[in-house]
Amino acid sequence: MSRPFILGLTGSIGMGKSTVAAMFEAAGIPVFDADAxxxxxxxPGGTLVPPIEAAFPGSTGPDGVxxxxxxxxxxxxxxxxxxxxxxxxPAVGAARQAFLIEHAGEPLVVFDIPLLYEKGGADALDAVAVVSASxxxxxxxxxxxPGMTPEKFAHILSLQVPDAEKRARADYVIDTGTSMERTEAAVVALVAGLTGTRHAR
Structure with a gap:
């Protein structure tokens, strides 16, 4: 049974991953955004609000968590x-499975996963694209x-796999340190390369 080729999209903070995810969507590729x-x-009304309130009393309100x-x-x-x-x-995993079923006929889908290398899960993907800049x-x-400080930034970086390591482990690197036009052209070229043939498993 064929299914879409699954491309994982990741990148460290501030590398432009959200912008690149939007470029994939603009190119007609379904994107599953784990954070969203x-x-x-x-x-509000989210299915995770009650269990989170039960585990962490006082952490939710009328607008959710x-x-x-x-x-x-x-x-x-x-x-x-x-x-x-x-x-x-587990809830995000279930939503991701539903997304895959919904887009089963597509040649390519993108999983936007910010902490892919930090949390693991690359094995479940067909390839990984890392968004990177200097x-x-x-x-x-x-x-x-807003609200960011050099100390906060340093702390976030300390929790993330270094960019150089992500680049080394990736199948594709999308450079956002250049013009938007060149980045978009790279995304379009990658889409063309990955959708040129149907991938079956």
Whole structure:
């Protein structure tokens, strides 16, 4: 039975992954955004709100999960984080399976997974594309974000697999340190290369 070729899309903070994901969508490729799915599941009426409230009392409200409150409860606490991931990950996995079923006839789909190499899961993909730019461009982009500090940025980087290692492990590298036009051309070329033949398993 044939199924879509599954391309994992990942990249460190500030590398332009969301922009590249949008370019895949613009090229007509279905994209499963793990972060967006988590936000939906944790939003108003989301199915994860009751179990998260049960595990972390006071971490939710009428608008769903209160991200800052929940973040404060799990920050730096490995056991609490593992408990939260035990609630969230199965739900995201189920949503991803439903997405695959919905797009079973497509030649290519993209799984947008921010912490792919950090959390594992690359084995379930057919190939991985890493979005990358220079360390200088990354730093400038991240420090321009509201509320970001050099200390916060350093801490986030310390939790992520280094960009050089991601590039080395990737099947494809999409450079966002160039013009938007050149990045988009690279995405379009990759789509053409991957959809030129149907992949069957």
């Amino acid at each position: 799915e988590v936000r939906r599941l944790q939003g 209160l991200r800052e409150k929940l973040g404060a409860l799990v920050f730096g606490d490995r056991d609490a984080l593992a408990r939260l991931e035990g609630i969230v990950h 360390a200088e461009a990354q730093r400038a982009r991240v420090l321009a974000r």
